[in-house]
Amino acid sequence: DQQVKQNSPSLSVQEGRISILNCDYTNSMFDYFLWYKKYPAEGPTFLISISSIKDKNEDGRFTVFLNKSAKHLSLHIVPSQPGDSAVYFCAVLERAGGTSYGKLTFGQGTILTVHP
């Protein structure tokens, strides 16, 4: 039972254009969401996060949008650069208390390729 889903295994984008990566979750109690980028043979790198009290958070070229009613979040990268080519994971940080507090649950990842 996957609680966090990234339905697109891969995305290909031209340099300078917008990259949009999508993520769906199942539990309406989730309230903190994160995006990580991962290069081969390296650990995930934290990119940006958003709390459920917001619907948008920006950090430079990266913007995360949260649609709570649809249980959907997306990461926008504008403009995309070849160095952005990596695997992108969305994740939910459980903060509702109990024995799972602090646990990150990841989606399966989307491979982004940005072509020069």
Place this chain on the structure above:
Amino acid sequence: DSGVTQTPKHLITATGQRVTLRCSPRSGDLSVYWYQQSLDQGLQFLIQYYNGEERAKGNILERFSAQQFPDLHSELNLSSLELGDSALYFCASSVTRGSEQFFGPGTRLTVL
């Protein structure tokens, strides 16, 4: 560089053996987490420690155990290794249990 260090980077061992993976968190971080990334399961949470105490457990096998020491570094012990334990093992740390986690470079374990 996240500030989280992990050793060794690679580990090759045989079935039935026992290994220890080590993690040093970022300076000031009290929480340490262990994750496993395998080809078929993706990134899976194993266990969490906060200031020396176990606080959360995921799908961690009974053959696996961990601890966090007074200097806050952590070790993950894997015993009676099986072929299916071959994976990348990541350590992460955070200031508090409810904040962003920063990952180390991982240890690639190969069980032959």
